[in-house]
Amino acid sequence: MKINNNNEIAAAVVTMEGAKDVRMKILIGPDDGSENIIMRHFTIAPGGHTPFHQHNYEHVVKVEANRGIAVDDHGNETEIARGQSLYVSPDAMHQFRNPFNEDFEFLCIIPNPASRV
Amino acid sequence: MKINNNNEIAAAVVTMEGAKDVRMKILIGPDDGSENIIMRHFTIAPGGHTPFHQHNYEHVVKVEANRGIAVDDHGNETEIARGQSLYVSPDAMHQFRNPFNEDFEFLCIIPNPASRV
Numbered sequence: 001m002k003i004n005n006n007n008e009i010a011a012a013v014v015t016m017e018g019a020k021d022v023r024m025k026i027l028i029g030p031d032d033g034s035e036n037i038i039m040r041h042f043t044i045a046p047g048g049h050t051p052f053h054q055h056n057y058e059h060v061v062k063v064e065a066n067r068g069i070a071v072d073d074h075g076n077e078t079e080i081a082r083g084q085s086l087y088v089s090p091d092a093m094h095q096f097r098n099p100f101n102e103d104f105e106f107l108c109i110i111p112n113p114a115s116r117v
Numbered sequence: 118m119k120i121n122n123n124n125e126i127a128a129a130v131v132t133m134e135g136a137k138d139v140r141m142k143i144l145i146g147p148d149d150g151s152e153n154i155i156m157r158h159f160t161i162a163p164g165g166h167t168p169f170h171q172h173n174y175e176h177v178v179k180v181e182a183n184r185g186i187a188v189d190d191h192g193n194e195t196e197i198a199r200g201q202s203l204y205v206s207p208d209a210m211h212q213f214r215n216p217f218n219e220d221f222e223f224l225c226i227i228p229n230p231a232s233r234v
Contacts, residue, residue, distance in 0.1 A: 001187060001189040001190070001195075001203060001204070001205050001206075001209065001211060002203065002204040003187070003195060003197060003201055003202075003203050004201065004202045004203070004204075005200060005201055006179075006200050006201065006202055007200060027179060027202040028177045028178075028179075028202050028203070028204045032204040033204055033206055034175060034177060034204050035175075036153075036175065036228050037154060037175070037177045037226055037227075037228065039177050039179065039202065039226060058151060058152075058153065058154070060145045060151060060154045060156050060226070061145075062123075062144060062145075062156065062224070070118060070120070072118040073118070078118075078120060080120060083122060083123050083124060084120055084121065084122055084123065085120075085121045085123055085144040085145050085156065086118060086119065086120050086121070086145070087118070087119040087121075087145045087149040087150055087151050088118050089118075089150055092118065094118060107179070107224075109154055109156060109177070109226055110154075111153050111154065
C-alpha cells in the first residue's frame with residue numbers, strides 16, 4: 001500500500017500546444033506501482049484552458065474545486081462545478097476552460113498508456 | 118460527454134461479508150459508457166469498515182472527507198485524511214475502517230471487471 005500526500009507532489013506546467021495556464025500533478029501513477037490507472041489533478045487558472053483536442057483514450061473526471069466550462073465534441077459549452085463528474089469517450093473532441101475568477105480544479109483519471117494495447 | 122450530478126446518484130449499502138455501515142455510489146461507470154475505469158465513492162459511517170480482503174485488481178483511492186484507517190497486507194494501520202491518495206496493489210490484503218466520529222468518505226477507482234482479462 002502506497003500513501004501519498006497530495007500537497008507534496010510537484011505540479012508540472014502543461015506545455016501541450018493549445019494549453020494555457022494549466023498545471024497537472026499525478027496523485028497516483030506508475031511511480032506508485034499503478035499499471036492500469038493514472039489519477040491526475042489539474043488546475044486551470046482564471047483565463048486558462050486545455051487544448052480542444054481528442055485522443056484514443058477516455059477521461060473520467062471529477063470536479064474538485066470551483067467551476068469551469070466543459071466543451072464537448074459538438075463545441076457545446078456546459079458549466080460544471082464541484083459535485084459533478086464527467087465521462088469523455090475515447091476519440092471525442094473536448095476542452096476544459098476557466099473563464100471565472102478562481103482556480104478550476106478537477107481530477108482526470110485515464111488508463112495508463114503503457115498498459116493500453 | 119456525460120455529466121453526472123454526484124448527489125443525484127443513489128448510494129447502495131455494501132452487503133459484502135465483512136462490511137459494516139458502508140455505502141457506495143458509482144460516480145462514473147459502465148452505465149455512463151466507461152468501459153475501462155469505474156470511479157466509486159464510498160462512505161463509511163462511524164464504527165464501520167470494509168472487509169479485510171483481497172482481490173485480483175488494484176485500488177486507486179483518494180480521501181474525500183474526514184479521516185479513517187487504512188489497513189495494509191501486514192495488518193499495519195495508518196490514519197489517512199483528506200489530502201491523501203493511496204494505491205493498493207492487486208492481490209494485496211487491505212481494509213478501510215472508521216473509528217472516528219464523522220463519516221469517512223473516499224473515492225475508490227478500479228478497472229472495469231468486464232474489461233479485465
